[in-house]
Amino acid sequence: MARLLVCYGSTEGQTATVAERIGDVLDERGHEVTLANLKHPPDGLSPSESDGVVVAASIHAGSHQPYVGAFVRDHLEELARLPSAFVSVSLSAAHADEADRAPAGEMLEAFLDETGWEPDETLTVAGALRYSQYGLLKRFAMKRIAGRASGDTDTSRDYEYTDWDAVEAFAAGFASLVDREA
Template sequence: MPMTRVLVAYGSSEGQTAAVAERIGEILETEGCDATLVHLQHPPSPLEPAVYDGVVVGASVHAGSHQRYVESFVRSHRETLNRRPTAFVSVSLSAASDDAERRGTADELLDGFLEKTDWDPDGTLSVAGALKYSEYGLFTRLLMRRLGGKERGDTDTSRDYEYTDWEAVESFTREFATLVDGD
């Protein structure tokens, strides 16, 4: 019996969504799937989701929206995505908030992405990202310190802060692997 093939397509601006996608790929592999990771900013040509048994799409939130190129990918392939097992993972700092209203904003952005793209994935996960001060330029570092770090008190720009709930990512991925393998 051939191995279940899963496309993990993602957009990442500062690298945390790439790390999440890589972990998803690793977990899928341990679950017996053949995972292919593709950064959608530079996809291979042609990229045909129809040749995969399932698709996981990941995107990060910046300035209140997900990457346009991820949105474009989903719109271009929505018919295929809506006909096979799929999942969407949204990575944002809002998901790391202790404030329920801010965490709700992360969920609203995820729902808004699905509404804009007319995509109905089988599963969704809103997961916290990271503050990677060491990778930011001066302006971005100061902006993120003010916007992202202030709320949690993580304002020491000499170090990075990771908020991703890796157990949630693993659990979500194992559940998806069961779904795609049972198809």
């Protein structure tokens, strides 16, 4: 049984939900999982106390949460020694057209370039439109963005685009990687 750290940054909650699902899959595969919100990490949180690490972050206004990048940079040496994975959650990943999904992959690569991290595995996954959680201005802006992308614009409800099968397969693959490394 490996000790695995699943840590994340989440603005509206979808990335936290993705991280929880990853943690559940890893737990079901017999691993001891610690889940940590990097916005408010527990004192002394360190990847060195784990046998593998998954970091998840969401994209807002063209970048991932700065505090997630700071965590990765602060622990780069530890992450390089352990099996590690990065999950990037973005509405851009929800597009049906591959060309329209490309920015999600580009932002994932930009995060890795900015931090200098080379994780063993990466995943871009679609997030959610949480109209019910947005203030008036953000709701209006997100409706315009969604409309330009031929997306969902009914602001009376929320939309979830996450491919849970892909998330679970990714987590199972990471568990296998950790098992091979052990």
